[in-house]
Amino acid sequence: MTVKGFTRSDGSIPVQCVVAADSNDNPVPQRVASRAWNPGRHRAAGSRHTLHRELTEEIMKMLKTVVMLMGLVATSISFAQTSYPLVCRGGGDLYFNYTPFSNFSQNPQIWISFQRGSQKAGSNWENINALMPGQCSWLDRTVSNDEPDRIIIKDVRNFSISWSQGRVAGISSELTYLNMLRDPNHYQSFDVYNDRKGNFIVTRIGQSR
Numbered sequence: 001m002t003v004k005g006f007t008r009s010d011g012s013i014p015v016q017c018v019v020a021a022d023s024n025d026n027p028v029p030q031r032v033a034s035r036a037w038n039p040g041r042h043r044a045a046g047s048r049h050t051l052h053r054e055l056t057e058e059i060m061k062m063l064k065t066v067v068m069l070m071g072l073v074a075t076s077i078s079f080a081q082t083s084y085p086l087v088c089r090g091g092g093d094l095y096f097n098y099t100p101f102s103n104f105s106q107n108p109q110i111w112i113s114f115q116r117g118s119q120k121a122g123s124n125w126e127n128i129n130a131l132m133p134g135q136c137s138w139l140d141r142t143v144s145n146d147e148p149d150r151i152i153i154k155d156v157r158n159f160s161i162s163w164s165q166g167r168v169a170g171i172s173s174e175l176t177y178l179n180m181l182r183d184p185n186h187y188q189s190f191d192v193y194n195d196r197k198g199n200f201i202v203t204r205i206g207q208s209r
Contacts, residue, residue, distance in 0.1 A: 081193035083203040085139055086151070087121035088114055091184025092134020098159060108159065112151040112181070116143040125187070125209065133184035151190055153202045180208045 088094070097111040117137035119130035131137060136151075143149070160172040171178045180186040189206030 083191040083193045085189045085206050086192050087189045088136035089131040090181040090186045094134045108156040110153045110156050128187050148198050148200050151200045177205050
């Protein structure tokens with residue numbers, strides 16, 4: 001007996017068959033070794049492929065979100081402002097503007113316009129007598145001409161003012177720094193940063209003398 005092989009086609013899927021021949025050389029099928037089409041198996045493979053693609057897309061979305069958040073954090077850090085003490089002498093040409101709470105301005109503010117001093121105040125305020133009334137200076141240097149000459153105090157609460165014959169007679173006792181700045185014999189410091197819009201923004205009310 002001899003063994004022969006032949007290939008037949010089942011649709012588009014080739015099937016390999018092994019046959020034996022009888023004494024008259026007629027093929028006798030013995031067994032079939034094939035990878036016949038299995039719809040269930042191929043559907044499962046397709047489902048796994050789809051799931052893998054969806055998971056990949058979700059991971060990419062998460063990564064994009066993480067990158068965006070990291071960018072926002074980096075931006076916030078890069079724009080974080082460092083404040084420095086600015087010392088001002090009261091009186092002179094210090095001008096005050098108050099913006100009260102309203103529907104148009106829900107952040108009451110006080111604007112203080114000052115003159116630039118010709119001397120630094122000194123790290124221990126040792127040079128404050130060199131400041132003229134209405135002038136302000138940094139501890140270690142003067143305020144340069146390209147820096148603001150206006151201080152803004154935000155979110156001012158409980159502000160009140162009294163007038164007498166067209167002049168300020170009194171300011172709310174809670175805002176002691178304003179009373180200090182009305183007197184040329186007193187000095188007041190503010191921790192401020194430059195907002196790059198022509199203003200020094202107060203982050204903390206400093207000491208007074």
